[in-house]
Amino acid sequence: MATKGRRALRLLGAPHITVACLLWFGVLTVWGTLYQADPLHGLHGAVQRFFHSWFFLAGGVVPLPGVQGTSALFLANLFASMLTRFERPSRAIGLWIVHVGLVVLFLGGLLSRQYGRETTLVLADGEKASMSVSETGWEIAVLTPGAEGRREVRAYDVRNLRAGGSLAVPGVPGSVGVVRVIYAAVVSPAAGLTPSPEQVTDAPAASDPRMDRPAVVLRAGDERLVLLGEGPAAVLHLEGGGEAHLLLRRARLPLPVSVKLIDFEKKFHPNSGIARSFSSRVEVDSGGRAREVTISMNRPYRHGAFTFFQSSYMDNPRGPEVSIFAVSENHARLLPYAATLIMFAGMAVHYLPRRRRT
Structure with a gap:
């Protein structure tokens, strides 16, 4: 019985499954890019069909794994390969650490997808809010x-x-x-x-x-x-x-802070009405402690698991300026950074002793 379980584990951790998963990720990326170019489907249609699905039907008939299903298989493959191919951890401790980093990376992606929430916060000049609104x-x-x-x-x-x-x-x-x-x-x-x-x-x-x-x-x-x-x-x-x-x-999604729009600023390309950049100066109140921060296109504001991005704005010639923020709640936000550090440490452990021996 143990031998059969070992064989099944080695089969699950086979390198050809790893390669197949990586190739399929590439296929899904290209397929999704072409799919979203069709106005009938659009970006959200492609995201839901390929990237947020466990499986989807190609041509309405053939079931194929989506990014979530492929990620789950890839995680299982990494676990199985760690247990069966590195039988002497003392000789392959660096590779063990690298694989742990890969597992953490993909686990972070799955957790972000399953439990992360994307909402929108719309504020006019002088307006204050402590809740954001879902679009879906x-x-x-x-x-x-x-x-x-x-x-x-x-x-x-x-x-x-x-x-x-x-x-x-x-x-x-x-x-x-x-x-x-x-x-x-x-x-x-x-x-x-x-x-x-x-x-x-x-x-x-x-x-x-x-x-x-x-x-x-x-x-x-x-x-x-x-x-x-x-x-x-x-x-x-x-x-x-x-x-x-x-x-x-x-x-509605309650926010851990209240946000008040103090001023919205936009800059245009010369001789055009196309915005080059736009930013918002806001007052953030967290438990009675208020401070001013600037949120711009490439400079979000982070508070714990919440990230506020400058998303867009609305022109209102006869009224106050309106700024639109994308709000992301992601408690697994730091896992990709941790995974990168773990993989770097694993490669250092794996290669540095070899350099000293040579």
């Missing part, structure tokens, strides 16, 4: 009266909703049931602002997931409610007076 994620926000005239907000991720489930709304007798979840919805032109459940149907997913608009059908008592993405809120009357408002909105 959606949530049902339940707003109910709170203490001192404030509103309490509960959010339910649409991806976690299932038909037959329920939402807890304080003050509403019983629970609000989930009847149907539509991730890409189309509404009948005759529906108006408050469509019936029959007037909302499934639509083909857009090549750019930012363009999809979901819908959720809820049941409160004998009444059925339809929530549309970025549509009007549904109102429920609470016991003892007051109202609860339910709306389907883009998901």
Whole structure:
């Protein structure tokens, strides 16, 4: 039994699997680049199909591994080769360290993909915010009266909703049931602002997931409610007076700091309206400690696992300037740096003793 397990491990760690994975990474990169050039697919379509998938269907028939599936196989291959090909660690300690670095590198990529979040922060001059907004994620926000005239907000991720489930709304007798979840919805032109459940149907997913608009059908008592993405809120009357408002909105991500836009500056190429560079001077408040920082195209601001990039801006001739930031939450951000140091140390351990012997 042990011999069979050893053979399987040696087969998994075979060099031809390593070479095949590296070649397939190259094929996926070229394929994805050509795929995104088609306007029907675009950049987001290529990313979802090739780089964020475990498997995809070529021609709608042949299953092929995506970057995530290939990365998982490559990680298993590295582990297996470490266990079977370096049987005397004292003679190959440097190679062991290099392989550990490779494992950390690919593990960092997988963790970043699985648990990292990309959101957007839009600020006008003088505006302050402590939450960013997802471009592809959606949530049902339940707003109910709170203490001192404030509103309490509960959010339910649409991806976690299932038909037959329920939402807890304080003050509403019983629970609000989930009847149907539509991730890409189309509404009948005759529906108006408050469509019936029959007037909302499934639509083909857009090549750019930012363009999809979901819908959720809820049941409160004998009444059925339809929530549309970025549509009007549904109102429920609470016991003892007051109202609860339910709306389907883009998901919010609480930030560890509040950011206030002090000034936005852009510079243009000579004799053209094309921006050469743009930057934002912001005030960052972290737990009562405020300081000013400048975020520019090649100079992001980092705070723990969060990175704020200067992404774009909006021209507003009749109003305040508007700056757009891309916000990345990635708790595995430092793993690629650690992996590089580990691999460098492994190569140093592997080659330096040989140089001394020669």
